[in-house]
Amino acid sequence: MNFQTTETIQRLWETFLQEQLANLPPGERDALSTQFEQRFGELLGKDGKDSDSGFYDLIGIGPQGNAGFDKISYPRLTPDFDDSVVPSQLHAAAELYYVYQHERMKIFEVAETLLRLFRLGKMRIQRGPGARGLYLLEKWKPLRYTKADRMVAYRRAFNYGSAPAPAGAVVNRNFHRQLLGFMVAVAQYFRDLMIGEVIRGGQLIDQRPFGSVGTIQRIGLDLRYALDRSTYGNVFSLAMETGHHLIQVLKLLDTADIKKAFDANTKWDVVEIVSNRYLGGVAEPSQRAKMAESGRRILQFIADNDFKTATDPILFQSVVRPMGAHSEAWLAAYRMTPEGRGFPGVTPALQGVLGVPQPA
Structure with a gap:
């Protein structure tokens, strides 16, 4: 027309x-x-x-x-900018984040330590499922990507770690700030809803709440775009291979003979004992496990949601509601990690992300 x-x-x-x-x-x-x-x-x-x-x-x-x-x-x-992403890359980034948190928990270092002890005869196992798993792990070496390769991938996708970024590669330098901003936006959104439901119709709500649908959508779109442009190359194959390797390592740590060798009840006891005895101390396994679970779920939600501007607020509230619990769980675990101990709180953090001036 x-x-x-x-x-x-x-x-x-x-x-x-x-x-x-x-x-x-x-x-x-x-x-x-x-x-x-x-x-x-x-x-x-x-x-x-x-x-x-x-x-x-x-x-x-x-x-x-x-x-x-x-x-x-x-x-x-x-308008098609917000739709111009590769979903497989975003899902690979979610899995890579899960792997990264287990890397921080020293899971791969624990597996390498067990291989060394098994090779040197310093661990009293010989014919059980754990011994056979260690033998196969050493014989076939299924994880072809080394720690250096993984560190470069973490740096590119999340700007985590101290590995030097490859020359010419795109590094997602704002990932942590955007991820934290999305978490606090979702958390503040549901806190505002709870307050509104308690005192609906009262005179105490005299200003626009900091958490809103628009804030969640804006930060989510920025986070999705930044992940898409930085997770090309071998990130997909690395996340898939390392993820499958992590599954096998966790099964290996849960075998009866390895747990018996360290007088442990669970695989996480094995991780803690080996870390304290051989790796200089344990690295927040409880917090990292929760951050891995909730962080991956949030990134999967961001990958699959189109964040349409004219969405129905009631429908959006129903869709995003499960993410509220994951955001609160991630934030609670994050505050107990060394990098999160200076976290100022949900509302001040969201104000900082949105550029709202802090009160004197």
């Missing part, structure tokens, strides 16, 4: 929308307003002409010849 027709439809639609919403009960307006917005977009998007025909008419080589502006089709631009 041409420019003049499009302008006429837009003006008439706004008048029609006001008249229809004014005749609806207040309880139905919110539900139908989103449907009206979607219908309006579909109406404007219906055009039988080819997308290039307007350009040809504009420069005078189309079927209409040298047509005036009133006969040239409206330039309907489709």
